[in-house]
Amino acid sequence: MAKEIPDLVAEARTGTGKGAARQARRNGKVPGIVYGNGKDPTPIQLDFNPLLTKLRAGRFMSTLWNLKVEGQDDVRVICRGVQRDVVKDLPTHIDLMRLHRNTRVNLFIHVDFINHEEAPGLKRGGTLVVVRPEVELVVTASDIPDHITVDLKGKKIGDVIHISDIELPAGAKPTIDRNFVIANIAAPSGLRSEDNADGGEGEGEVVETTEMDPDVAPTDAE
Template sequence: MSDLLEVLAQPRSDTGKGASRRLRRTGLVPGIVYGGNAEPTMISVRHNELDRQLDHEAFYSSLLDLKLGNGTTKVVLKDLQRHPAKPFVLHVDFLRVSSDEKLRLTIPIHFHNEQTCPGVKMGGKVSHNVTEIEVSCLPADLPEYLSVDMGEMGLGDIVHVSELQLPPNVELTHSLDPETPVVMIYAPQAESTGDEGAEDAAGGEETS
């Protein structure tokens, strides 16, 4: 996992759309590192390496080691621009982090014991309304994900944003209403069949 959280970058001086296109032709992705009381730095990273890392959920919500020249800087992935029609990353943004400054970052929600909970065993259907959420915390307290234990959920049960269990020193931002449903289990509606409709029609003909 450690190699997945290391970003090997090279500095770049050329800017503009033409320079970015030339970089992409050589298998590089243009990017920028900013924040942390330092000037923004223009960088490039290898597309194949970045693409491999982006396949892993942890890359989006973990502290990363950005290696640039002889130095290493702690960053988080802040923005990603993809080609609208092709499997290419066009641009990447990283945010420097400081140990004493809080981060705002979107992290995933993992749902546990979903298939074994009473509501699902009774035939209920699960609706995941929120699968990621923004949190605020110091870098050292950043969780990789939030967990929702569905082990005791029955038919009609709902877990709201306000009921999420947060690790110590981690807060939710105000991006969602506290009463927003995160996950719920609902009873499937009875399905009406074409045969039932035909029987109703036939019954109507007999009584006419």
């Protein structure tokens, strides 16, 4: 399930601080900092348009990247922060963290649902209610899964899918230490209306949320 590691091309940047960052932006670049793995922070810059394309494609911060800088060894990194213009919502600075191949890191991994056509509950008009389209897992940098899979085969109306129902990749584990809900098969609206008319009380799903502890990264003063 490990994904191919895509390249992220950057250039070494001379100088740090507010002035150097502004100069990089005037040149059509997005300034950034690479830090971590026991090494000194390294200032870099990336071409604006390719970076914007990657950001808009989604999952940028949950992707392991192979950072390529001319004259330097390739290094694996993940994004720990993207600063944006408050008006235009365009990237103005990026923070990247170096990873060793054995580093354990928290990442949000996409949940993929399969075999919709083999779920009796969906055939009867039920609705798949996705509570968590992504799940935060602790994974090894050298073996980051592209997704985790939920098999809907045999699922009936009223069935609830928990994290314990999913086979996780070897070495991966949820950051939340409880059996939280991923999705459920809800009854058709007509059936729910009939139940309400009969005085039945529906029990709503509690949508749990979690927040990542942000890493503190050295950045250019803005």
